[in-house]
Amino acid sequence: MQENSSQTRELILAFESSCDETSVAVIENGEKILANVIASQINSQKRFGGVVPEVASRHHVEQITLCAEEAMTQAHVTYADLTAVAVTYGPGLVGALLIGVSAAKAIAFAHQLPLIPVNHMAGHVYAARLVKPLTYPLIALLVSGGHTELVYMRTAGQFEIIGDTRDDAAGEAFDKVGRVLGLAYPAGGKIDHLASQGQDSFHFPRAMIKEANYDFSFSGLKSAFINTVHNAQQRGEALSHADLAASFQASVIDVIVTKTLRAVKQYGVQQLIMAGGVAANSGLRDRFRQEIAQRDLELDFVVPPLRLCGDNGAMIGAAAHVLYAQGVRGDAHLNADPSLSFPYLAANTTK
Amino acid sequence: MLVLAIDTSNRALTVALASDQQLLGEITLNIKQTHSEGLMPAITYLFQAAKLKPAAIDRVAVAQGPGSYTGIRIAVTTAKTLAWTLNKELVGVSSLAVIASNVLSTQRLIVPVFDARRQAVFTGAYQWQQGHLVSVLSDRHIKLAAWLPELLATKQPLTFVGQTAVFSDTIRKMCGKQAKIAPEAANLPRGQQLAWLGQQAQPIANVHGFVPTYLRKTEAEATWLKNHPNNEGHEPYVEEI
Numbered sequence: 166m167q168e169n170s171s172q173t174r175e176l177i178l179a180f181e182s183s184c185d186e187t188s189v190a191v192i193e194n195g196e197k198i199l200a201n202v203i204a205s206q207i208n209s210q211k212r213f214g215g216v217v218p219e220v221a222s223r224h225h226v227e228q229i230t231l232c233a234e235e236a237m238t239q240a241h242v243t244y245a246d247l248t249a250v251a252v253t254y255g256p257g258l259v260g261a262l263l264i265g266v267s268a269a270k271a272i273a274f275a276h277q278l279p280l281i282p283v284n285h286m287a288g289h290v291y292a293a294r295l296v297k298p299l300t301y302p303l304i305a306l307l308v309s310g311g312h313t314e315l316v317y318m319r320t321a322g323q324f325e326i327i328g329d330t331r332d333d334a335a336g337e338a339f340d341k342v343g344r345v346l347g348l349a350y351p352a353g354g355k356i357d358h359l360a361s362q363g364q365d366s367f368h369f370p371r372a373m374i375k376e377a378n379y380d381f382s383f384s385g386l387k388s389a390f391i392n393t394v395h396n397a398q399q400r401g402e403a404l405s406h407a408d409l410a411a412s413f414q415a416s417v418i419d420v421i422v423t424k425t426l427r428a429v430k431q432y433g434v435q436q437l438i439m440a441g442g443v444a445a446n447s448g449l450r451d452r453f454r455q456e457i458a459q460r461d462l463e464l465d466f467v468v469p470p471l472r473l474c475g476d477n478g479a480m481i482g483a484a485a486h487v488l489y490a491q492g493v494r495g496d497a498h499l500n501a502d503p504s505l506s507f508p509y510l511a512a513n514t515t516k
Numbered sequence: 517m518l519v520l521a522i523d524t525s526n527r528a529l530t531v532a533l534a535s536d537q538q539l540l541g542e543i544t545l546n547i548k549q550t551h552s553e554g555l556m557p558a559i560t561y562l563f564q565a566a567k568l569k570p571a572a573i574d575r576v577a578v579a580q581g582p583g584s585y586t587g588i589r590i591a592v593t594t595a596k597t598l599a600w601t602l603n604k605e606l607v608g609v610s611s612l613a614v615i616a617s618n619v620l621s622t623q624r625l626i627v628p629v630f631d632a633r634r635q636a637v638f639t640g641a642y643q644w645q646q647g648h649l650v651s652v653l654s655d656r657h658i659k660l661a662a663w664l665p666e667l668l669a670t671k672q673p674l675t676f677v678g679q680t681a682v683f684s685d686t687i688r689k690m691c692g693k694q695a696k697i698a699p700e701a702a703n704l705p706r707g708q709q710l711a712w713l714g715q716q717a718q719p720i721a722n723v724h725g726f727v728p729t730y731l732r733k734t735e736a737e738a739t740w741l742k743n744h745p746n747n748e749g750h751e752p753y754v755e756e757i
Contacts, residue, residue: 187754202756209753212744217736219585223727224754226589230600231724235756244601260586263552264593270556271597275570472757497556 175248177489178236178272179482180229182265183257183285184311185216187228190478191240195486196294199240201472201479204228207351214350215340222260229268236478244276251281251485253288254495255505256311262501270499281485282495284505285476287324289440290316291487292469292480300436300465306425308449309441310336310351313421315379315428317510322487325510327428328379335417336443338383342390342413346406356410357446363407365415367393374420379428386416418452426456429464436465444474517574520559520598521711524551524591525583525611526630526679531558532707533566533573536715540566542707551590559594571602577714579705580608581729582638582655583630588728596726605719606726609710610655615678616642617649617709618702625652625672631679635659638731641667649713657731664690677702 174193181188185206191199206224210216237243252269255262273280290305304327305316313335315328333341336353343352346359369389372382390413397404429437443449450468457464473480521532529551532542543558563570578595581588588611599606615628622644630638637660641653653666660683667674668691676687677698687695720726733741741747 204754205757206754208750208755212740212750213736217734219734220736222585222589223730223734226593226596226727227725228754229593230597233597234600234724260589263586263590266552267555267590267593268597271594272601274556274560275598275601277570497560498553499556500550500552 175486175489176242176246177249177251177281177482177485178233178247179251179283179478179485180233180265180269181253181285181288181476181478181481182225182229182261183253183255184261184476185210185221185224186476187225187232187264188476188478189229189232189236190482191236191242192479192482192486195483198295198479199242200236201477202232202236202239203472203477204232211350214344216258218258218260221258222264225261225264229264233268233272244278247276247278249279249281249485249489251283251481253285253481254282254499255285255502257285257503259501259503262503266499266501270497274497279489280495280499281488281493282499283481283484283488284324284507285481286312286314286316286507287484288480290318290324290438291484292440292473292477293438293467294483295473295479296467296469299438302432302434303436303438304425304429304432304434305438305440306421307441308335308421308439308443310334310340312441313381313383315425316507317432322491324507326507327432327510328381328424330381330383332382332384333387335381335383335421336441338387338417339443341387345391345394346409353443353446356414357448359407359410360414360448363405363409363411365412366408367412369412369416371416371419374423379424381420381424383417386413414446414448418449421449422452422456426460426462429462435463436467439466439468440474442475444468445471517715518572519575519577519711519714520573521577521707521714522555522559522591522595523579523611523614523705523707523710524555524587525579525581525705526587528704529554529558530705530707530710531555531562532711533562533568534708534711534715539708539711544704544706546704551587555590555594570598573602573604575605575607575714575719577607577609577710577717579611579614579710581611582657582731583611585728585730588730592726592728596723600723606723607714607717607719608726608729609713609717610640610651610729611705612638612640612655612678613642613649613651613713614705614710615703617713618706619675619677619698620644621675623673624675624696625667625670627667627674627676628678629676629680629683631682632657635661637663637683639663641670648716655729655731660686667691668694679703
């Protein structure tokens with residue numbers, strides 16, 4: 166597994182800059198976080214009600230070496246201790262990705278270290294490895310502002326998509342609905358909080374819940390929500406924001422939980438990982454736990470702690486550990502790939 | 517002093533390794549290729565060919581803009597990371613100065629231009645004084661129609677260099693005999709020139725804080741600041757969480 170057998174510990178310096186967080190981590194043996202420095206641009210991007218790519222890229226340049234220096238200091242490691250440098254090369258915002266890629270390549274060159282390109286989504290899955298060992302086959306639900314994906318893993322390092330969103334990502338729907346309710350970006354946490362105080366009284370549609378696939382759609386829900394609010398405004402009627410939030414969230418959760426658990430059953434997996442920014446939603450977490458208990462499923466449901474659910478370098482280092490063992494290497498030509506994606510699982514190979 | 521010079525401000529990519537006395541090597545590419553794919557292989561080859569280790573350099577000189585936002589970010593990120601991680605000096609040089617230094621005339625005002633689209637340019641004015649290239653009209657983003665009268669008012673002979681092709685008709689029409697357009701050979705940035713300019717400049721005190729010179733705010737930020745002049749408590753923009 167290790168190129169240098171005299172090395173007792175494998176140390177990976179990992180970079181993540183795919184969206185609006187600059188993060189650098191040092192990960193030992195794929196499972197232990199020695200440092201995970203995260204610089205968030207949320208204060209800046211709040212001004213625009215969402216992430217402006219050019220602004221994100223500019224902030225990454227300001228932060229990248231600062232984060233790297235702090236990570237190395239916190240981890241008490243030197244370049245001579247490092248085994249490899251890892252970096253997210255996609256998917257994400259191209260200008261943002263390029264900062265991490267440029268910095269990682271420069272460090273790999275300067276210290277003659279191997280370079281490991283990592284798919285950001287593989288990172289989200291492997292955030293769970295920082296919590297406990299993974300048992301294959303497994304299914305991972307990746308829900309964030311940019312993605313809503315169900316990923317099947319037969320074995321370590323092998324990722325196949327079994328379901329994806331056809332339009333908006335779940336987190337995107339939260340942000341758009343939040344804007345209608347006058348909530349500041351990012352709205353996910355605020356809607357979650359409001360929802361806990363309201364009732365599902367509007368009965369919004371549950372898009373694609375019965376369809377015989379694992380895809381999602383949230384744009385119809387968003388439209389139904391906006392229409393409901395606008396119609397009420399025209400009638401001069403005030404709707405309960407708590408009930409609106411609860412109804413919206415109930416629709417999202419119903420669809421995600423129903424389809425995910427159906428996939429768990431069909432593929433016969435014993436571990437379900439949930440990660441990505443929307444995994445922070447307490448309503449979603451609670452419903453999964455309830456359903457799993459009620460149905461008496463023998464299912465290990467793993468949700469990494471909040472800090473590892475959002476974008477971070479530690480998860481990239483954890484994924485890189487597996488890729489490194491499999492011989493995955495990047496070279497000086499490595500470029501960002503903003504639309505990088507896992508392959509789809511061929512329909513006829515389903516169990 | 518061994519200097520590594522890096523410029524990816526526009527379409528061309530140029531890197532060089534130079535000591536005080538001589539150029540060891542320069543790679544200049546003017547092809548359609550992303551700088552992310554091209555830069556590190558070029559640097560790697562230069563060091564291999566010169567049989568030098570990365571740590572052998574004393575200083576990294578980078579063209580820090582203006583130019584393509586993505587291009588200057590790739591050069592600046594690569595340069596500042598190399599300088600930081602190898603604990604070497606870092607100097608930033610105007611990307612316009614690199615082009616201006618291709619014109620050797622000591623009698624004329626040298627006007628480098630980059631096409632900023634919508635009839636605007638990134639530009640400035642430079643002059644050789646006692647063997648040094650001096651910025652006499654600072655780098656700026658400006659409509660060409662506003663820039664030319666300002667240059668004419670200096671009453672000095674002008675030499676335009678850089679991305680002049682699209683503007684040459686306008687320049688000739690408005691400036692007449694006061695202006696010359698540099699020959700095509702002078703339009704490409706050269707790593708050797710950047711290394712030489714970089715040897716003379718003062719190193720950056722705070723490598724972490726080093727950023728590209730964009731000369732323009734993003735549209736989103738410009739609009740925001742127009743409507744929120746006090747910025748309403750959004751600073752610091754970036755926080756460790």
